[in-house]
Amino acid sequence: MKTAAFIFDVDGTLAETEEAHRQAFNATFAAAGLDWHWDAPLYGELLKVTGGKERIRAFLERAYPGVVMSDESIVGLHRQKTKAYGDIIVGGGVPLRPGVRELIQFAKLQGIKTAVATTTNLPNVDALCVAFWGEPAGAVFDVIAAGDEAPRKKPAPDIYTIALDRLGLEPKDCIAFEDSRNGLLSAKSAGLRVVVTPSQYSTGEDFTEADLCLPDLTGFDVAHFTRAPAEGLENP
Ligand SMILES: [Mg+2]
Known part of the structure; x- marks a missing residue:
């Protein structure tokens, strides 16, 4: 797969x-x-x-x-x-989480598209991308779905559905990365496989439905999904 x-x-x-x-x-x-x-x-x-x-x-x-x-x-x-x-x-007050920069770089090298699906608004995403990558969000990610574009916010699947439409891809071919239960439920409702890295404010939430839960993205290996697709998913 x-x-x-x-x-x-x-x-x-x-x-x-x-x-x-x-x-x-x-x-x-x-x-x-x-x-x-x-x-x-x-x-x-x-x-x-x-x-x-x-x-x-x-x-x-x-x-x-x-x-x-x-x-x-x-x-x-x-x-x-x-x-x-x-x-x-x-002003540079907030760093990227460990492994994020490397994973996005890996995706670009492997020809894996990147997208954001967020309830925060586009100016906030642009501010982050300028701070971390020196470029606005549209230059860092292939697809942006943000803020009020979705009629219903997470945990509804809408923002992920918009991102998938813009990518032109099926949910089974994509992986979502989330830190919260609301986000996990949103991505799962859209049919995605979900990796959760709990954050400062979401530690202790219920992530039972996650396909993978890690402290941060330094330990993420996309081969995890290639080798062992979750039950009910297509075989490779
Ligand atoms: Mg979040």
Whole structure:
């Protein structure tokens, strides 16, 4: 069985970005005159909600039930947060996770296509790629599926389905890389084989459905899937 593409989640999978996201949210709230502060335990809870705008909405409902904030206000806050996040990333505050750079290089050498399927938005992905590769996302990955392109965010399969359509490939020929349970369920629902590398905020989640679970990508060998296809998959 030949693997035709690797599809990567971004936050937590390519890099431990969640602390940068949390800092950017808090800086944005302070600049807007809001006395909201998301500490690490609260942010861990809020990460169960995928998508930044959705996360702000979920926080409001939880912390200030009955308080109404317009969609426009949330979109405005989120736009400021995206800018603050980009500044942190471009400043070089977050490294790639171990093995990521090497695996993407390996894919290019082997003719394996690369894609991202993420609920984070394109400016955030571009900021990361510029910081790590010196080029925007479109120059690093063959296909980008990001942010609000998917009507339903992870754990729905939509963003992976969009990435697969753009790759022009069947899910059985691709491998997804994820760090969270929501991401794992999303990729599995799209029919993909999934490698999970738990991150700072997702350690301890249930990854039972993963085809492979590793501490990081330094130990990943694509031959794992060539030698021993999971039950129910096509034989090589
Ligand atoms: Mg993730």
